[in-house]
Amino acid sequence: MPRQASARRYWLFKSEPDSYSFAQLQADGRTFWHGVRNYQARNLLRDEIQVDDGVLFYHSNASPPALVGVAKVVRAGYPDATAFDPASDYHDPKSNPQDPTWFQVDIAPVQPFRRPLPLAELREMPELEGMVLLQKSRLSVQPVAPGQWRHLLASGGAKESW
DNA sequence: GCCAACGTTGGC
DNA sequence: GCCAACGTTGGC
Numbered sequence: 001m002p003r004q005a006s007a008r009r010y011w012l013f014k015s016e017p018d019s020y021s022f023a024q025l026q027a028d029g030r031t032f033w034h035g036v037r038n039y040q041a042r043n044l045l046r047d048e049i050q051v052d053d054g055v056l057f058y059h060s061n062a063s064p065p066a067l068v069g070v071a072k073v074v075r076a077g078y079p080d081a082t083a084f085d086p087a088s089d090y091h092d093p094k095s096n097p098q099d100p101t102w103f104q105v106d107i108a109p110v111q112p113f114r115r116p117l118p119l120a121e122l123r124e125m126p127e128l129e130g131m132v133l134l135q136k137s138r139l140s141v142q143p144v145a146p147g148q149w150r151h152l153l154a155s156g157g158a159k160e161s162w
Numbered sequence: 163g164c165c166a167a168c169g170t171t172g173g174c
Numbered sequence: 175g176c177c178a179a180c181g182t183t184g185g186c
Contacts, residue, residue: 138184168184169183
């Protein structure tokens, strides 16, 4: 049974554009969001993030750091195989394939913001009071409240839905 | 490049 | 279980 539209949830994924940019996601059409090695983010990837959820794509360590586009979840959490690969930068020798520690989801691009929203500008928006990104948090996968989502899409000139 | 904030590790 | 030391993130 399909979920109610009201059950769709929203997330923010950070990526350094030098390693993986929104433009690259658009070129790829879809990607495996692998390499997350933080337990709080892992819990979201494994337990909370569902197909069709919305994703805000954030460029960290960029000039300026900014929200740059909208993506959607196309596959829910499953084990991150790079953890088992000794040749991978993300190899985790403590992770057991029988009981994986690290998870990933797949996302696909929806559309870029017509106007990227720099972090400094986000900090000025009263609508974003309490947003995880603006708190002292280094979480690379984090929740976004529905009101914040709507505000950000409107501000960035992106459509409400897909 | 600096460095503050944060998360993880490991000795005890 | 505490907490100091260490490594990483990420804005500036």
